[in-house]
Amino acid sequence: MSTADQGAGSQDGPGGVPLTEPAGGTPPVITDVAGLREACARLAAGSGPIAVDTERASGYRYWPKAYLVQLRREGAGTLLVDPIPLDGELAPLAEILGAHEWVLHAASQDLPCLAELGLHPPALFDTELAGRLAGYERVALGTLVETLLGYRLEKGHSAADWSRRPLPAEWLNYAALDVELLVPLRGKLEAELAGQGKLDWAHQEFEAARTAGPPAPRAEPWRRTSGIHKIKTARGLAAVRALWEERDALARGRDRAPGRVLPDSAIVNAVLADPRTDAELRALPV
Structure with missing residues (x-):
């Protein structure tokens, strides 16, 4: 041995x-x-x-x-x-x-x-x-x-x-x-x-x-959103991307981990709920 x-x-x-x-x-x-x-x-x-x-x-x-x-x-x-x-x-x-x-x-x-x-x-x-x-x-x-x-x-x-x-x-x-x-x-x-x-x-x-230097940025990092497999439509994926990018901009500006600004589960649940108004979106649980 x-x-x-x-x-x-x-x-x-x-x-x-x-x-x-x-x-x-x-x-x-x-x-x-x-x-x-x-x-x-x-x-x-x-x-x-x-x-x-x-x-x-x-x-x-x-x-x-x-x-x-x-x-x-x-x-x-x-x-x-x-x-x-x-x-x-x-x-x-x-x-x-x-x-x-x-x-x-x-x-x-x-x-x-x-x-x-x-x-x-x-x-x-x-x-x-x-x-x-x-x-x-x-x-x-x-x-x-x-x-x-x-x-x-x-x-x-x-x-x-x-x-x-x-x-x-x-x-x-x-x-x-x-x-x-x-x-x-x-x-x-x-x-x-x-x-x-x-x-x-x-x-x-x-x-x-x-x-080696720093790793190269990931291509389309929004696709790594946890639970994204639940989204089955192109429109839904576009919504995930939009929410992910907005969250990332807020997190970067606040120097907070993105998941502490908005968890992945909230992004996916919002897309699945498909709210029609801003009020409906804000009413969703996080």
Whole structure:
């Protein structure tokens, strides 16, 4: 049985040791340039690659921006950076991050919002992608950490509204834990890929992910409206499109997730009800 097969088999076991807080405690959030410069000096004095993660507010906000950036490096500890009050004043961070390899999990999810902040990796190691290449069927961060390192990460705030301020202490603890073991996980996966003769292949895949750029916009995204299969006529589809586009414009202007402006179900139900007047449309339940 291969190492990957052994890991897959152990995922149904009793579980690893619960990891409830970072080794050095949850650090304070950096919100000003002076604090950022001090943090960057700590990063520069550390060694090895830098673990990087972000927290967004998907499901709450329209724009997929980073509302928290988590960093960890050997010798520097964990840093939590709030890019919102810094308002683009991230040059010291861009300089240090631009000189060292990043370790991310599912890099394609984080790289676009980090690029919006002017942060670009010169090289990266994606632990999710590495897990797939090594043969693991389940490559969630918590699963790989438990399988390869024997610790269990407590999950529960990934879908939270990270645009909220102030951020609750338990959320910050969760965010800090997301980078706590990324570098040790990188080491385990790198050794496994090397043993399987896949390390060069993996580095090519990491480079492709690093240079891929943002995904192209979807063609006719309104067709992904949940429940659209219930609409059987061209007129009905045109109505879905009109409502979807109006909702999208409102959501974009308010920076709110479209589903929080008007759920997909309300769009579909309105089209099925086929109201004849504005009053009839407004009277429909949401």
